[in-house]
Amino acid sequence: MVGTTLELRGSPFLHEIIQEVPGGERIVRCLQCGTCGGSCPNGADMQYTPRTIFAMIAANQREKVLKANTMWFCVSCYFCVSRCPQKIPITDIMYGLKRIAIRERMYQDTDAPALAKTFTDLLDKYGRSFELGLASRYYLFNRPIAMLKMGPMGLSMFTRGRMSLVPTKIKNIEQLQSIIRKARELGGTQQ
Amino acid sequence: MKYAYYPGCSLECSSAAYDMSVRAVADLLGIELREIDDWNCCGATEYFSQDELTACAVIARNLALIEPQLDQVVAPCAACYLNLRKVDSLMKEDPALADKINQCLAAGRLHYDPGRVRVRHLLDLIHTDIGETAIKDKVVQPLTGLRVACYYGCQIVRPYDGFDNPEQPVKLDELMTWVGAEVVDFPVKAHCCGGHMTQISEPQAFELIRRLLHNAAEYRADLILCMCPMCQLNLDAYQNRVNSFFGTNYQIPIIFFTQLLGVAFGLDWKKLGFGKEIVPAEPVLRKKLTAPAATA
């Protein structure tokens, strides 16, 4: 969709996003209308709305963008995507920004990367997610005080048989792990 | 009617009620669900924020494991449904990515041809494939007088062109009307429950949950119906914490739509997983349903 004139122009950070996110080149079509920021359930608490982030990407403000809380406040509800008049894949761009921020440890004041890491580590190990393991590991390492507050809720979940004590492991975990190894090798992302 | 079945991790344990009621209702409606053998976690939203290719490959393993004679897979969980659909669609749109994903799968001696399997959500399947007449035929306990708020959440209706409107979906409303329930207007029915926000920033997460509870209470709903384990968990398990955070006193039972369908079909409540919800649903149901057909 993007004309050939763009190939060598624009902010380097913009090109980085285009490389990172499938469909990311649609960012250049942003009209700055604010449909995304208006639609976002967390829009009121974002440091910069997605629209502002796109303007900052165009202005090559790489560090400021990667340190923002915007993408960590994205709840993947896809309201912005389905409403965007320019069909920009905003949620996917938020995922892309999270990936870059995690890779370069640029994120600030958020535990979201730790949560994601705990989640995927468990997935890699067992093939299934493990809520108790997730909760305990994540809270133990990141938010010990919050863990105490969680107490009664965890208990009521447990008494209703909604929280298991042992993780389920899939049968062919080796198969999954070799797929993951290959993906890391091809994608060049080391965890 | 045979479908591959991808329950997803939540249905194994934290949302066992969903799994139980899905299986019981499917059985009654003559839907054969064949669980994908040795399926793995879809990675929810977490894998995509770290490594896109691995995220896709992990999801694609499940698609590749589907028995060759089945061409449709049904997922009851919103995140699982979206992830399976997203990978299938990304692979269709981008042959280079499809090739990479298949290289990964090949490391596990698997392969998936994009488009081979159609990814469906359970609601679509019950609404479209079973349809109004068959559903109405099965009702033994009409839900007359029960005011339900149908909550769709996000990822079932967005971003993919799906079976329902992304802003104001109606399929669950229709389904509930077929079984006699009174569907309340619930303008926030496709708004967000916060997803994993509870783990990231509680004030924001609680606010999102509060909006939904507040709206359902305003429209005097007896209960909220969910079709996603995450939505159910957030609205149900966090309801008391939301109450103490905002000084409110919501006591709205949150159950899965299949549980209520089961009730209308006269199935055993225990087998539908009642009792696992934290805000109990049974008192409301007993009060509202004049002639309970099922045993407790």
Place this chain on the structure above:
Amino acid sequence: MANDTFEPKIVGFLCNWCSYRAADLAGTARIKYSPNVRIIRVMCSGRVDPTFVLKALALGADGVMIAGCHPGECHYIEQNYKAMRRYYMLKHMLRALGLEEDRIRLVWASAAEGQQLAEHIDKFVEDVRKLGPLNWPANWQENGERLHAVEAIAKEHEESLEVLP
């Protein structure tokens, strides 16, 4: 650009009303696309005689593109449907002749779709580039009768190209 990438020669038959004007519009809008397609104007895609296509391939084209108005938007009411019927027949003939059927392509572009036409052209050029040179002239030289044979086949099939409504 001095490298050895294969540059396919492609003949494009464009209808006067939609596609040719789409190409004009692409020019006016300065949309850049591959220079490999050389354009011949016909009044309607329905004018494209199957022998035109075969002749072009025989004379050294590596591919042939036919472009017309969108179905339902033909300047001559519905003649592009006739082009569409012939196109499938032609693909069939190419297969019968042992050629890649993807060397011909039928696309629709309205007079307003300069961008789309340019994208069609770029895509087609890339696809033909992957197929490699056709080298029919070489074969033809070896067997001078071949063109006549092809023309005969074309004539033979031609009656079946049009089905009486």
Place this chain on the structure above:
Amino acid sequence: MAERVGVYVCHCGSNIAGMVDVEEVARWAGANLKDVVVARDYKFMCSSLGQAMIEEDIKKEGLTRVVVAACSPHLHEKTFRRACENAGLNPYLCQMTNIREHVSWVSKDRAKATEKARALVAAAVERVKHQAPLEPFFVKVNPATLVIGGGIAGLQATLELADAGYPVYLVERTPSIGGHMAQFDKTFPTLDCSACILTPKMSEAGQHPNVTLFTYAEVEEVSGSVGHFRVKIRKKARYVEEDKCTGCGICVEKCPRKVVDHDFEAGLGYRKAIYTPFPQAVPRIPVIDVESCIWFERQKCRACEKLCPTGAINFDQKDEEITLDVGNIIVATGWKMFDCKKIPQYGYGRLANVFTALEFERMCNAAGPTGGKIVLRDGKTEPQSVAIIHCVGSRDSNHNEYCSGICCMAALKFGHLVLEKTKAEVYSFYIDMRTNQKGYEEFYHRLLEEGMHFVRGKVAEVTDAARRPEEAGKLIIQVEDTLMGKQRRIPVDMVILMGALEPQADAKELGLKLGISCSMAGWYTERHPKLDPVATMTDGIFVAGVCQGPKDIPASVAQGAAAAARVMAMITKGDVMIEPVVASIIEEKCSGCRICNNLCPYNAIEYDAEKQVSRVITAMCKGCGTCVAACPAGAITGAHFSNEQVFAEIEGILWDAVHGNGGAGVKEGQPVSA
């Protein structure tokens, strides 16, 4: 005898020469292409000096064929044909090839562009040698004109032609002329009353001796071509005899059935089963709406018939088919409003106090359903706050990518009316404020001073789901205020949606009947976007008003007048030239298989049963060439696009490939540059 071909390669300033080595192309053609006797390049071939050069060469060098490599033949073919004609050469012996739009403007690599230009020139040279002299036909132009659509654009065109003394048939689909403008209250930016400026034009058209009105009628079929179209229109049954009806209105008054008027009143008001859309309707003859009439529903009532003083009601009336002969057609079919229900997040249809712009126009109108009072859907409460949402269904790839052009100004007008008539606060939610005609920006400034609030941001949603007590019972506008970079929730009482202007639902269908094309969005395509915005690709058919693209009233009026002027020029000239690009059948070769008969979309091929051959009716042939391609016996030739000519063109265009294969067409003993 060999032809003597002249090749002329244009620089077009740097437009072509900047990317194509034009000197080289000319040199190469002269050196390598057989029968080329003159090959020149020149700065601007289309200039009078360039043309003179060609004319001189034809005379001095005895050229028998001319090739001009320049821009698109759609721009300058006529110019160079005329030059040839001036020098005594038949204009159809000149061939243009397009090395600007198709080469220099679309290429990035000079060497490759030059190579492509060479191939195109070779193709033209090979082709032109096979071209034959042709004589154009001339057709008389019928001075009558058909205008389709009685909105302001169509009315303007009609009156211009009628005043000039020419007969006009005005066909309007609804029961009255006037169009959307008749629904409006005020017009921006001057705020003059819409009806006051429109109704004089309507009655003028209704009474003009040169105008024949067909209201409640539609175009069914169009045949023929420029100068002599034949149009079939269907006049729908009104169930009221026009010659007997005096327009007294007793029938309407006495009709017992009242229904919601979704047409003129945009669903906000009512009409009877027998109705005239509005008091100033032209003609004032009512129609019976079959859908709501009690007689048609259950064979009872007939109150109108009993009470009509002139016996004009006729329940047995049938649709009438009328055939009109006209020389030209002006299409002015207008627009419809975007269906705001397609954007559920704005709540139209679910939330009572969300209105469309058309509903609001009717509400403001003193003759409208609320008598001009601005009130909520309950019909009595005055709003304390009003939100106007711009770009509803426009500037949105999910619906219509284009800007509807008029909504910003209409929104400002609405804002003014609310501020004038109520005590409400008014918010405008816009993406970009577009006020770029005479007096428009000044009007914007006026609204700034009047205290309208402007929030820059496309509204995300309108909801009744209150989060805080102050939101309860209100419509909440959720939006990012992009100038503050913050999400805001603004509670209001009333919301007005500025729906996009969209092409009529059947615009494509009518286009097909007329043989004119639509853009992807569905607007009729003009012949040239800048230099010929009223003509279409089909001679004798013109467009005016919004059917060609969104525009305001002044622009619609200007285009209507311009279309009329173009038609007058055709009528005054008296005849029109027809391109002799037609098919003909060589009887000796025709086997009488009749394949071509059914293929022709214009029924221009007849079968002579006696001789058992088919024959082309030249006057009806449009020259598409489908029959030529289909004839199994090769008995049909398409003038100017014969098999021979196209084959030669293919050979030329693949010059380099052919040359690699033995040098067909190359001058003997000449060096060949690659």
